[in-house]
Amino acid sequence: xxxxxxxxxxxxxxxxxxxxxxxxxxxxxxxxxxxxxxxxxxxxxxxxxxxxxxxxxxxxxxxxxxxxxxxxxxxxxxxxxxxxxxxxxxxxxxxxxxxxxxxxxxxxxxxxxxxxxxxxxxxxxxxxxxxxxxxxxxxxxxxxxxxxxxxxxxxxxxxxxxxxxxxxxxx
Amino acid sequence: xxxxxxxxxxxxxxxxxxxxxxxxxxxxxxxxxxxxxxxxxxxxxxxxxxxxxxxxxxxxxxxxxxxxxxxxxxxxxxxxxxxxxxxxxxxxxxxxxxxxxxxxxxxxxxxxxxxxxxxxxxxxxxxxxxxxxxxxxxxxxxxxxxxxxxxxxxxxxxxxxxxxxxxxxxxxxxxxxxxxxxxxxxxxxxxxxxxxxxxxxxxxxxxxxxxxxxxxxxxxxxxxxxxxxxxxxxxxxxxxxxxxxxxxxxxxxxxxxxxxxxxxxxxxxxxxxxxxxxxxxxxxxxxxxxxxxxxxxxxxxxxxxxxxxxxxxxxxxxxxxxxxxxxxxxxxxxxxxxxxxxxxxxxxxxxxxxxxxxxxxxxxxxxxxxxxxxxxx
Numbered sequence: 001x002x003x004x005x006x007x008x009x010x011x012x013x014x015x016x017x018x019x020x021x022x023x024x025x026x027x028x029x030x031x032x033x034x035x036x037x038x039x040x041x042x043x044x045x046x047x048x049x050x051x052x053x054x055x056x057x058x059x060x061x062x063x064x065x066x067x068x069x070x071x072x073x074x075x076x077x078x079x080x081x082x083x084x085x086x087x088x089x090x091x092x093x094x095x096x097x098x099x100x101x102x103x104x105x106x107x108x109x110x111x112x113x114x115x116x117x118x119x120x121x122x123x124x125x126x127x128x129x130x131x132x133x134x135x136x137x138x139x140x141x142x143x144x145x146x147x148x149x150x151x152x153x154x155x156x157x158x159x160x161x162x163x164x165x166x167x168x169x170x171x
Numbered sequence: 172x173x174x175x176x177x178x179x180x181x182x183x184x185x186x187x188x189x190x191x192x193x194x195x196x197x198x199x200x201x202x203x204x205x206x207x208x209x210x211x212x213x214x215x216x217x218x219x220x221x222x223x224x225x226x227x228x229x230x231x232x233x234x235x236x237x238x239x240x241x242x243x244x245x246x247x248x249x250x251x252x253x254x255x256x257x258x259x260x261x262x263x264x265x266x267x268x269x270x271x272x273x274x275x276x277x278x279x280x281x282x283x284x285x286x287x288x289x290x291x292x293x294x295x296x297x298x299x300x301x302x303x304x305x306x307x308x309x310x311x312x313x314x315x316x317x318x319x320x321x322x323x324x325x326x327x328x329x330x331x332x333x334x335x336x337x338x339x340x341x342x343x344x345x346x347x348x349x350x351x352x353x354x355x356x357x358x359x360x361x362x363x364x365x366x367x368x369x370x371x372x373x374x375x376x377x378x379x380x381x382x383x384x385x386x387x388x389x390x391x392x393x394x395x396x397x398x399x400x401x402x403x404x405x406x407x408x409x410x411x412x413x414x415x416x417x418x419x420x421x422x423x424x425x426x427x428x429x430x431x432x433x434x435x436x437x438x439x440x441x442x443x444x445x446x447x448x449x450x451x452x453x454x455x456x457x458x459x460x461x462x463x464x465x466x467x468x469x470x471x472x473x474x475x476x477x478x479x480x481x482x483x484x485x486x487x488x489x490x491x492x493x494x495x496x497x498x499x500x501x502x503x504x505x506x507x508x509x510x511x512x513x514x515x516x517x518x519x520x521x522x523x524x525x526x527x528x529x530x531x532x533x534x535x536x537x538x539x540x541x542x543x544x545x546x547x548x
Contacts, residue, residue, distance in 0.1 A: 009244060009295070010469070013407035016266075016309045017245060020316040021411040028323040028386065033378040036330030040357060041377060043337035050342060 235480035247279040318400035368525040384517040391509030404468035413457035424527035471505040
């Protein structure tokens with residue numbers, strides 16, 4: 001009986017506690033809301049925003065750096081290509097110059113050689129002609145001298161005629 | 172998932188209450204029989220006052236149910252320790268409004284040892300006027316009210332000091348001490364309770380949810396301490412909180428919510444049945460909220476007291492390892508329940524607010540998808 005009565009009071013809300021809970025809770029809600037939750041939540045929000053911003057800026061800085069790095073690499077690669085191209089060009093130019101020089105030298109050499117050869121031939125011809133003339137002169141002089149010595153006496157003239165006659169076959 | 176949890180909690184709390192009530196009633200039956208003659212002969216007033224029974228028979232069986240309810244129910248004085256005439260208790264102010272005498276203030280110590288004061292008498296913690304024509308409304312600062320005020324003061328001092336810490340150290344430095352302990356709880360309530368259930372408009376409700384969460388949590392924990400008051404296990408307290416939740420939910424409810432109640436998506440012929448059901452549904456949700464917290468906390472306390480009471484019922488020390496072991500187990504469980512119930516109350520409050528003020532755009536999309544899916548099949 002007693003416990004039944006107490007059980008009933010267990011599930012019967014008392015007016016006093018309802019009143020005080022309402023008053024105290026609403027007061028607490030207003031006071032905490034104004035003096036605690038607002039500054040705390042604002043501070044947490046500000047910090048979170050700060051962290052988010054810092055993370056974002058770190059991310060963007062990383063991206064910038066990555067971009068910079070890739071740019072650098074691109075520039076480096078370009079420079080390398082350019083250098084290669086330059087070297088190649090220089091080599092080609094060098095080769096061209098050498099080849100040109102070579103061919104020019106060859107041509108010069110050939111031309112010099114040809115003119116030398118021509119000159120030699122001319123000189124030789126001249127020499128030969130002169131030699132021929134001298135030989136002819138000499139021969140004439142020799143022949144004159146021989147003739148003079150051969151026909152200096154009658155015996156010798158006779159001997160010559162005989163000798164010549166010997167060779168002539170009259171058959 | 173939450174509904175599953177809540178159904179489970181509702182079920183378990185109901186079981187706890189039934190179990191605890193059965194247990195305490197059976198204890199009462201066992202214990203009360205030998206006491207019966209003494210209460211009968213001393214009359215109603217004396218029987219209601221356990222202070223005098225000690226003189227009668229020191230070996231009389233202990234009324235565990237009475238002890239249990241004494242711990243669970245509110246009291247006009249804050250009992251610390253001791254029994255009967257050795258009891259050490261802090262007297263609390265009594266405030267009553269009488270239809271004949273108006274407002275009256277006096278100390279609860281005036282009622283000590285069943286005394287009558289100013290025409291009132293305290294029976295089972297109820298102030299009853301001697302004059303039968305007088306009606307009184309008890310607005311006393313009872314043990315529960317005192318603890319409520321104490322915890323409100325603690326929470327105010329604690330959180331304003333944390334707020335000050337944010338102001339002093341700024342937001343660029345890492346939180347320290349109290350700040351670092353409470354900040355995860357605050358962000359948990361803000362993000363995982365408010366934002367995930369209410370959505371974009373959750374910021375408005377975060378202060379309410381935080382206040383509810385920390386007030387319930389602190390009082391749950393204080394209720395576990397032997398001299399603490401069982402405030403969260405008092406139906407008046409949970410009633411007020413759930414009524415505030417009811418008001419907050421319905422004041423902020425949108426067109427869709429009311430449309431769903433007064434014009435549910437069903438054949439018009441069913442409206443006479445559905446609309447009253449939906450209207451009842453507005454109240455059942457906070458009602459369940461009220462019962463859940465009250466029953467869970469009260470049940471836990473009844474079990475602990477009943478288990479400790481086994482020692483006095485069996486009148487042997489040999490039962491104490493069993494009783495203490497089980498009581499310790501339940502106490503540890505209650506520590507979890509203290510946190511869990513504060514979480515569940517706050518979570519369900521957020522859920523109710525969220526479902527009443529949700530945009531329901533997602534719902535429409537969802538339905539469209541469902542229709543597409545069924546058409547596809």
